[in-house]
Structure formats: C-alpha cells, structure tokens
Amino acid sequence: MKHKEIINKMTLEEKASLMSGKDFWQTQNIDRLGINSMFLADGPHGIRKQAEAADHLGLNESIPATCFPTAATVANSWNPDLGEKIGDYLGREAVAQNVNVLLGPGINMKRDPLCGRNFEYFSEDPYHAGKLAASYIRGIQSHGISACVKHFAANNQEARRMTIDTVVDERTLREIYLTAFEIAIQEGETKTVMSSYNKLNGEYTNENLHLMQRILRDEWGYNGVVVTDWGGSNDRISGLIAGNELEMPTTAGETNKDIVQAIKNGTIKEEVLDVCVDRLLELMxxxxxxxxxxxxxxxxxxxHHQVAQQAAEESIVLLKNEDHILPLQKDVKVATIGDFAENPRYQGAGSSIVNPTKLDTTLEFMKDVNVQSIGYAQGFERYGKRSKRKIKHACQLAKNADIVLLYMGLDEATEAEGLDRHDMKIPENQIELLHALYEVNPNIVVVLSCGSAVEMPWIDKVKGLVHGYLSGQAGAKAILRVLTGEVNPSGKLAETYPIRYQDTPAYNHFPGEEASVEYRESMYIGYRYYDTAHVDALFPFGYGLSYTTFEYSDLQVTQQGVTFTITNNGEVAGSEVAQLYVSCSSGEIFRPSKELKGFSKVFLQPGETKKVEIAFDDKTFRYFNVITNRWEVESAEYMIQIGASVEDIRLKNTIHIEGSQAPQPYQKNQLPSYYSGEVNDVRQEEFEQLLGRRVPVSHWDRTRPLGYNDTIAQCQYAKGAIARIAYHLIVFSHWFLRKIGKRSTANLIMMSVYHMPFRGMARMTGGVINMSMLDGILQMVNGQFFKGLRHFLKERRKMRQSQKQVPKSS
Incomplete structure (x- = not known):
C-alpha cells in the first residue's frame, strides 16, 4: 500500500467514512490527517459543476463551461488526436473549476438505436469506442486530474436501468461489451471507473466479483478507484468486497456504519477496507x-469555443449530395427554415447538460455566409404540435428561394437520460413540413440535429443531407462552414442507420421484459448483424461523403500490419477515414463476417498521395473461448479488407495466422442462428444453449411483498391501497404533463420516480430517508399502513435524535 502510514493513524470509523460521499458531489474530508475532499463533476462533453443545489438530472444550472460536441458526434470524426485535444481542453476547465474527477467519457455500446443515452456514447463498435475513449482520458488526465470511464458494464438501456438484469453470454460480454473498457483502461490509464446501475447475469455490477475482481483487477491490472453511479449501491458490504471504493452520493453515514459493523462482526476483514482506502487516498x-x-x-x-467549433467541423457527416447541391454556390438564394436554426439542438438532456459559455445560432451567422439569405421561417413547433400557419409561412418563403435549408431533428425531451425513445421517427409535424416544402421547391438540403439514428422514409424528398448530430455550442457556425464549402466534410458514421426499426437485431428484445433483458443477438449488434445477415441498411457503419474523391491502392499485408496508399483525386483538400476490417475464413467458430480492427484518418491536398500504415495488435485476430476461459487465436486464413465504409471495401488480401490450438467451444448444430448471423428472432432454447444455463424469469413476481430492489412502478401490484393510488397518481401526472406540453417535466417523473427502486429513496436523498425508515414505507406499501407509518415515524425520530447528538464533522 502507498499510504500505509496515514492509514495506520486512522480510526476504523474514519476509514469507513471515506467510502461514501460527504454530500452530492464531494468526498469526505478528515482535516486532522490532511485529507481533503475531492469534487466529482459530470462532464462527458463539458463541465457540469453546480454552484447551487445539486442534482443528478440536470435540473439546476451549472457554472458556465464550454459545451463541446457530444461523444456520439465526435465519434464520427474517427480521430483520436481530436479526442485527445478535446480531453485536454476539458481537463483545463476542470482544473479551473477545482474538479478532481471528471465523470466521463461514457463508452457503453449502442446495442439498440432507441437507448435514450446513445448521444453520450461513441459507437456500436468496441474497438472504435475504446480508441476514442482512451484519447479523451489521456487529454483529461494530462492535467493531473482524473477521468472516469462509465458505465461499467452492459448498461445499454435507460428503462428500469437501476434494477434490470442484463442476461448476456460470456463471449459476447468480453468481445462486445467489455473490449472498449479494456482499451480505455489499459491504453488511457484512467484513474477512475464508474460502475453501472444494472445487474449483470444476476448480480449488481458493483457487487459482481467476476466483473470487478477477476476481469477488472486481475486480468486488466486496474488499480484505480471504482465509484458507484449516483444511488447505484445496493448492498454496501458486497460492493466493498468486490472492490468498490466510493459510494455516491452521501448516505449521511448510514452505510459507513454498515462497514464498521461488518468488520467488527467478522463479515469482512479490516485489510479489505484498508486496500480500498489506500486506492482512494492515491486518487485524492x-x-x-x-x-x-x-x-x-x-x-x-x-x-475553447474555437476548439469546440473545430471538433464540430471534423465530426459533421455529409450523407446525401444529389446533383452536387452542396457546397452552396456564391449568391444562391437561400431560405432558412426550421426551429433549430433559431434555437439550436446542440446537446443531450440529463446529467450531462452543460451551461455553455456562449451559443452560436444559424441565424446569427447567416449574414456572414457568402449566399443571399431571403429570410427565416420557424416552420414547426419544437415539441411536435401541428401548425398549418407555420407550414404555410415556410412554403411562401421557400417558393422564392433557389435552395431551402431545412433544420430538422429530435428535441431535448426525446433524447434524455433515464428513458428510452419509443421509436426512431422524426416528429410528424416536421415531416409534414418537409412534404409541403417539396411541393413548392424540391431543392431541399436538410440539416439534421439528433444524437442517435433515426428512420428516414422521407429521404427521397431531399437532395442534400448534412448530419450535425449534437454539435455543441459552436456547432451552428461549423455546419454553415460545411454547407458553404469552407470546410470539406470528413465525418463518417460510427453507427449504422437502419431503414426501419424492425430491421434492428435487438428489435424483439429491447428494452427487455420487466425484470431482465436478454441479449439474444449475442455479438451481432450494429454492422456485425447487417453485414453478416445481409440486411440492407440506409447508411452503413463508416459511411460519409466528401466534396472530393479518394482512390485506394497498393495494399501490402505482413504479420505486423498493413500498408496502402490513398490519393485525393478531386480539386479540393480533404480528409479520408480508411478502415481496416478482418474476416476469418474457417467457419469453425461463429463470427461476424467483418470486424473493425483499425482505422486511420488522412488529410490530403488535391492530387496528393500518402502511404498509410495500420498495425495489427493483440485484438486483431483474437476471440474469447468459453472453454479455456481466455482469449485465443484460431489458426486460419484471414481476409484483410480496407474500406471507406463497412460496405465500401476498396482493397483485399489474405494472410494465414497460426493460432493457439484451443478446443472448439461450440457444437454447430446447436447454434444455427449464431452461425448464420440471422439473430433477430432467436429461440429461447438456442439462447440458453449459448448461455450454458437457463434464462431467469423475465417478469416481476406479482405475488410476493415488494422489497428494496422493486420499483415504484410495481406499486400497481402492491397489497397496500395507498401504494396503488400513488401509482395511478404518478401515471396520471405523467400523462397530464405530456398532454399540456410539459414533456421535460413528464420525463422527470419517469426518470426519478417511476423506474426508481425503493432503495433509491435512501441512496439518493442524502440521508433524509434511511433504510430503517424505508422499512416502514415498505410495510405501508405491502398492506400494513398503520404499522408501517408508526415504524417510519419512530425511525425518523431516532435519526433526528442521533443527528443532534453527533458533533459536526471536521
């Protein structure tokens, strides 16, 4: 231990006190030993340090900070150097605001397009996400503070996120859902990891010894701090044994007492606590x-604003450019239409909301653009309300334009932490506007603003499509520079855009049933599914257009890696993202038909040629063998493919790789769906064969009394009438708020009440309600109203008396 001397001076109670927060964002301090509080702040794409009342939902305004593009946006840059630069500037601002730990980046996989937090995550590919995350971490930690990779692990939906049990086979867990964390932790050397809310194969992640000890600590050699997501601690002692140092936010000392008692009664040894204290002290x-x-x-x-603009410019994706409608020509008459042109959609909602230092808007900078702007029309109501008057006004403006710039997208209430989207559609009132505009002027360029994939049945009605994603506070100007050709777009999609939601691999199993979600599609998420099962996509993984063209040639493959050349054949400078995909030809072990194993972004002047090198690494040919319980390499011929996207392969060659001669882990005839890749409707029996066990019951048990880990939503089945009434009041409130247009407030009910487990009352209220008081609440819920009320009031009095007797903390 590095801090044994100071630990030896601490009392047992002082050690335990360090294991949970002092308040909502700070850790505990011990002045007599010179141990100061640390401040932890949200910050995947900007610092959210709240000056006033603290919350985890983005309700209260934070200190102004630069709002950089979200992770889903920067992922489209495919540029780790840019990620490191953003991390560098995030780190500078964190230091300026006295933040010790910046809670980001988020690197969970985009298993399904409807996950409400996809805007905060990089990719559907673990290699891509891991490389970008590692670059962010290096940038942030270059200033001495800590990044915090989250949410570890298999947290791929927001619905019931605090109780849902993720059921996933071991190979898929390792290859898809943990590889990004492995790269981020080993290459980025993050000092902090945040555990996720969910269960993983039956155990809460921060109590899961397989995940937290065998993989994170033993295999990956991680020796940093693990912090719970806010309110994400279930059994504090089990979490401590698993190596979860810090519980956030404060529980007003309640779980500290649990730790002290567990050591005194021999449940755990004090040495276990000492190791956790040592890691926390090292971070401090x-x-x-x-x-x-x-x-x-x-x-x-x-x-910093200029860096945010650069990040946005390099991450914007040009998806369609029919008749070379872009870039906009000089003095062309342009009508600007759409609410997002005046009030940009530039970030997500929830704990990552940043209070920007400034905010660019399209209308503000339109006057500086070398086109003839003939005016602006709002066109649609932001939150979906239909308005024939607004459509009529927009069409009148569009009639007089050469080109219509239509700013469309998803609103802040649709993409938010704590709830998933209901569908992949753009709001209908925006589609009605598009159809009406098309009738009067077919020269339409759509500028899309959203943080995740959407369906586009309307795409034939537009000639140009520029996707800005959620491009941060400087995004509006960045998009205009792309539209006018001042910047040549170089972004490429880091996620597949399906034609319709029904085509997605997890369609039948997202967000799962009540108690669990089954990852029956196994490793076939995103392009791994579409490419293997031959399902057409609207836009494939890695796709993006440019104002120039690139030629690939001269592929050379060795045991160490590949080299090839790229030439810019056009008349303008531009950047190309070359992607390395690997395919195994043996067929003995099921695999996706292609997997991303490297990429390189290359800038080229017109007519310039550059040699590109992409090295193989320890992840290029490996697979996880469930028999040997380790990474193996299969002896086989491998196809090495270089492409401009997963579908646009430009160069191919083969190489033979000698493997590790591991035993065959599967019987082909028992897993036909996985060998074909057609996994959108796998039978339970086949999934259980892959798992090696029966799947758990996926529905809530409606017959037993409700307990700590049951949700407020389950009060609909409660024995207590007061609980059932409360449930119906919550549902009515949600419906009524949506009906009157208060969608963000309605969302908060779902996030902070409806899906909250009962233990969240104790874990998220900072000690206002403790677990003993919660016992009384549960008695009331379970039909013993007066007995429960007496117990609640009795425990409340006891807590208040004990608070009066305890001297103020140092």
Missing amino acids: KSTEVSLQGNPQNNFDQDK
Missing part, C-alpha cells in the same frame, strides 16, 4: 496537486 493525493493555487474559472473562453 494525485489529483489535488494539480488543483492547488489555480484561480477559479481561469480559462480562455474564446479559444
């Missing part, structure tokens, strides 16, 4: 050095 000491003597909020806001 290593991060506080960089914060000492730094003036508050001392950073160049204009320079």
